[in-house]
Amino acid sequence: MDWFDCNCWYGVPKSPPLAPADTVEVLGSELQRAGIVRALVRNAAIWEESPEVGNRLTSDDCAGDERLVPAWGILPPHTGELGDVSEFLAAMRAAGVRALWAYPAKHRYVLNTTTMGGLLEELQDRGIQLFLARRELPGAMEVYELADRLLADFPRLQLVATAHGSWGEDRLFRPLMARYPHFAVDTSRYELDGGIEAICRAYGPERLLFGTNFPETPMGGPMLTLLHAEISDEDRALIAGRNLRRMLEEVRL
Amino acid sequence: MINEGRITREFVAHGRVDDCPVIDTHAHFGPYQAIYFPRHRPERVLHTMDACNVRWLIISGHAALVDTVRGNREVAEVVAAHPDRIRGYWVVNPNYPEQTARALDGFEAEQTTVGQTSTVPAFVGFKFHPNGHAVPLTDDRYVPALEYADARGLPVLSHTWAGKGMSSYAEVAAIAERFPNVRFLMGHAGYGDWVDSAKVARDHEHVYLELTAAYSVRGSLEIMIEHAGSEKILFGTDHPWFDPRYGIGCILSAYMTDEDRRNILYRNAQRLFGLPLE
Numbered sequence: 001m002d003w004f005d006c007n008c009w010y011g012v013p014k015s016p017p018l019a020p021a022d023t024v025e026v027l028g029s030e031l032q033r034a035g036i037v038r039a040l041v042r043n044a045a046i047w048e049e050s051p052e053v054g055n056r057l058t059s060d061d062c063a064g065d066e067r068l069v070p071a072w073g074i075l076p077p078h079t080g081e082l083g084d085v086s087e088f089l090a091a092m093r094a095a096g097v098r099a100l101w102a103y104p105a106k107h108r109y110v111l112n113t114t115t116m117g118g119l120l121e122e123l124q125d126r127g128i129q130l131f132l133a134r135r136e137l138p139g140a141m142e143v144y145e146l147a148d149r150l151l152a153d154f155p156r157l158q159l160v161a162t163a164h165g166s167w168g169e170d171r172l173f174r175p176l177m178a179r180y181p182h183f184a185v186d187t188s189r190y191e192l193d194g195g196i197e198a199i200c201r202a203y204g205p206e207r208l209l210f211g212t213n214f215p216e217t218p219m220g221g222p223m224l225t226l227l228h229a230e231i232s233d234e235d236r237a238l239i240a241g242r243n244l245r246r247m248l249e250e251v252r253l
Numbered sequence: 254m255i256n257e258g259r260i261t262r263e264f265v266a267h268g269r270v271d272d273c274p275v276i277d278t279h280a281h282f283g284p285y286q287a288i289y290f291p292r293h294r295p296e297r298v299l300h301t302m303d304a305c306n307v308r309w310l311i312i313s314g315h316a317a318l319v320d321t322v323r324g325n326r327e328v329a330e331v332v333a334a335h336p337d338r339i340r341g342y343w344v345v346n347p348n349y350p351e352q353t354a355r356a357l358d359g360f361e362a363e364q365t366t367v368g369q370t371s372t373v374p375a376f377v378g379f380k381f382h383p384n385g386h387a388v389p390l391t392d393d394r395y396v397p398a399l400e401y402a403d404a405r406g407l408p409v410l411s412h413t414w415a416g417k418g419m420s421s422y423a424e425v426a427a428i429a430e431r432f433p434n435v436r437f438l439m440g441h442a443g444y445g446d447w448v449d450s451a452k453v454a455r456d457h458e459h460v461y462l463e464l465t466a467a468y469s470v471r472g473s474l475e476i477m478i479e480h481a482g483s484e485k486i487l488f489g490t491d492h493p494w495f496d497p498r499y500g501i502g503c504i505l506s507a508y509m510t511d512e513d514r515r516n517i518l519y520r521n522a523q524r525l526f527g528l529p530l531e
Contacts, residue, residue: 001254018447019472034506035254166469166495168288191469193301193496194291217503218471223254224502228268228304 001227003036004241005219006099007131007162007186007211011044011057021215024061024068031067034219036212038067040099040244046073047103052081059095069248071099071131076109077117085118089126089253098251099129104146105137111146113153120150124157126252134164134189144172151180158247162186163213170195177203186211187222187239196229196239205235209244258511264501269306273515274530276309276522277302277497279410279440279465279489282331283324285315293493295331299338305497308519309528310339312492313380313410317344321356325376329363332375336367340528342380342410347394348387357401370529377526378408378436383420385412390424403432408525410438410463415445422450429457436525438487442467442477451480461525464517465489468503475508483513487522 010027012020021027024041031039041062046054051073062068072092075082082088092098100123104111113120123130137143147159159182161173166189176183177199188211190196199208210226212219226239254265263270283293292301302310312331317324321344328341343360345353364374379398383390390411402409413420422443429437442462443450447470454460454477462485467473477486488504490497504514523530 017472018470019475033255033257035256166466168286168494170289171287189469191495191499192289192291193493194297195496198291215471217469218506220255220502220504220506221469221499222502224264224268224505225496225499227254227265228498230304 002237002241003034003038003210003223004244005031005036005039005212005214006160006209006244007188008039008214009042009044010061010215011048011054013044013048017216019215024065027214028065028067030214030219034212034223036219038069038241038245040071041068042071042073042101046101047106050081050107051075055082055097059097069099070095070097071101072097073101073103074116074119074130075107076115077119085122088119089122093253098248098253099131101131101133103133103136111150120154120157124154127158127247127250129158129160129247129251131160131162133162140165140169140172144176147176147183151176151183155180156182158182158184160184160186160209162211163189163217165189166191168192174202177207183207184209184243186213187226188213188217189222191221191225196226197231200231200235205231205238206243208239210240255505258514260511260514261505264505268304268498271306274306274308274519275488275497275501276311276519276526276528277307277490277492278311278438278487278522278526279463280310280312280492281315281494282312282328283315285318288494290493295335295339298492299335301492301497302338305501307497308338308530309522309526310492311342311377311526312339313342313344317380318346318382318385321346321349321352325356325359329375332367336375337370340373340526341376342378343376344380344382345395345398346386347381347392350394353394353397357397360401370531371527373527378402378410381409381411383412383424384414389418390420391427399428399432399435403434406434406436408436408438410440413439413441413443413450415443422446422453425450425460426453426457429453429460433459435459437461438463440489441465442473442486444470447473447476448480451477454481454485461485461487461521463487463489464500465491465495468500468507471506474504478509478513483509483516484521486517487525488518
């Protein structure tokens, strides 16, 4: 299986997980142990300090290791830390970055077209994935309401909700899958017995991306669940890595 | 996928290991708060059990967490229909203390052998949910059931979670001291208070850590093994909430030996409940 983890991180957050991964070397070692061949990676400094700091650290740490694909954080362009939209896209192009994370609650902005000053239009038109952590906002309802408002304005945006709650959120994310053809969730906390099978039947395997939520969650849980989900091997391969690989390849920078 | 030890390799290759059965000590049955459960009906439950070699499932009724009279009766029917694969916990709801005496009578009435492969009765013990019922584990309204269990050496599975005052390790320790013959399963292993919960299990021979949801916190298993030992840890999934493959995968990921994995997946539960594995 060609595993490509869409959701893992390393670094030193102010509240460390029970088993931290302070350095990219720890992350790399655990990826190797699990047999994950590629991972979309970010440094905790992206959300704890600023994308201004965390983006650079992520790219520096991933340089030279072809398993590690850097992902960056975004900020509204009005205050200029990451340049204007065209400068930010140019920086992404230069650094080989093709996927982004948003932390609107932590970074205190409204994730909409007014605030983002044209960036969301560019992400939609260029096929750049935007990841949103489920726990970014305090309640499950708020995250999916935000996703709905965002996708109502940008229905072709490739929005991915990650590490959704494991205590029954199908009624929250399935309507978004039904309405928006490019909305997806990662599998890191999709523990529901029969859940992967049901999503594949109802919406297709393109709506699921393999993720581990490492270092908070053990890699083996989402891996064994997908390995033995009762779906076709073709669908399994798409979820395990081909969906993400294709999405990144199709980004137009 | 991780490639360390035969159990891991065979779970990865086949999704089950013939000589490593699984006993799921914390499962449920039926709908609950309209959560979407694709596999909560018994035939689908058995399908999942077979796929993962889950030999026994010990369930409490979701309905019993609300209406103990109807819900416990439903579980009795499920066990009667699948006597060689499923056993039940008898839910006690402390918000209806006047029902507890009748509930204990009902439990007593179900203590008959069912099935061909086991002499273990239909209900193996009691299930408490202090947080769900908003009644602390140390409340006197649990005492009749605890006295009953203590007199017979029965297991009690309770939801346990971090934060003193409701169902944490501190309340478990108090109950364990008072009822030394109750075999106490800390559901979710006292989620969040990992070290203190493990120490309660270490310090009380009759207290065990049950893993539902706890396994999904990376590092928690290693802490439990360090402080309590793998002999005090039991596998559970809250099925139909969670796929057993997810929990098993987390155990395969954790740094432990195959002997530890066998202890957790079936040996400890087999010893505790006396359920046959052949």
